[in-house]
Amino acid sequence: MNDRQITVLGLGSMGSTIARLYLDQGYQVTVWNRSADKAEPLVARGATLARSAADAVRASPGVLMCVYDYRAADAILAMEGVAAAMDGRLLVQLTTGSPQDARDADAWAKRHGARYLEGAIQAAPDQMGQPDTPILMSGAEAVFRAAEPLLGVLGGGTVYLGAEAGAAAAMDLATLSTIYGTLLGFMHGARVAEHEGFDVAEFGRIVAGIMPTFGGFLQHEARVIQSGDFAISQSPMRISVEATQRILDTARQAGIDTEFPAFAAGLFRRADAAGLGGEEIAALIKLLRGA
Ligand code: NAP
16 A cells, blocks of 8 residues: 555645645655546646546545535445445545534445544635644544544644544534634624725724634633533623614614524523523523523
């Protein structure tokens, strides 16, 4: 087995970047993509274009897949000869999916004699291959440890989350939830700034400036949830009950869309009504638990 050989299935913007990173590190790279033309720039840099997905899998002991979604991934895995070619290989699935998608793919790989790792890339293509590129990984620990040198080419910020195949996808989902929640608030804030006649780019700069502090605050609230002690330590729930109501009232008066603040204020009102107003803001988790 030559551990400097790698196959990359899927040459969209992320898959092409991954293949290029391995080429740059001197790996012997075999590639395959549904639309073969996307392989041209990689072939020009030394990659080998396989004639079929099955040929591509056969070419290397390690196979990285990065396609649009699990529907696309499953379509490739169902292609003629692919399942048989997987026997004895390592399949690293870097396609974003749900925890159940990952568990199903893990079971599929094991049925066909392959070792399996699931990876959730938390960076854009041009951020790949950096010392801090964040990638969440899950799968059997021995398989992960053996694959570490290979995975190190993708970036130095790999976080191993354990043997449960769905773990990386689950943590990816949880972090995406944080990002989308923040993004919705940011968009509402941008509209407020615009309505008030501010330079919205200035708003962006101010928000970027508070993010490290906000990250520290979120870490504190996560520790509170884990400890189960919701006595006020940083931020009383009641402050947020009032703040979100103020954002909602201001939007109404200004004629700004109220969907986001109405949702936020409604959640905090429910928390207050449930008797959580006098606890740390992290006690909102109790409402989400349905207790
Ligand atoms: P992309 O540029 O849109 O490329 C999609 C890839 O999937 C192409 O190789 C495409 O093949 C293939 N594909 C789509 N449907 C297919 C099907 N039915 N059968 C076979 N192949 C199919 O996507 P990307 O940005 O590379 O993203 C790939 C994965 O990385 C996604 O799961 C994404 O969530 C994840 N990711 C991306 C980013 C990012 O910023 N780009 C960041 C983190 C994670 P064709 O060329 O033939 O269409």
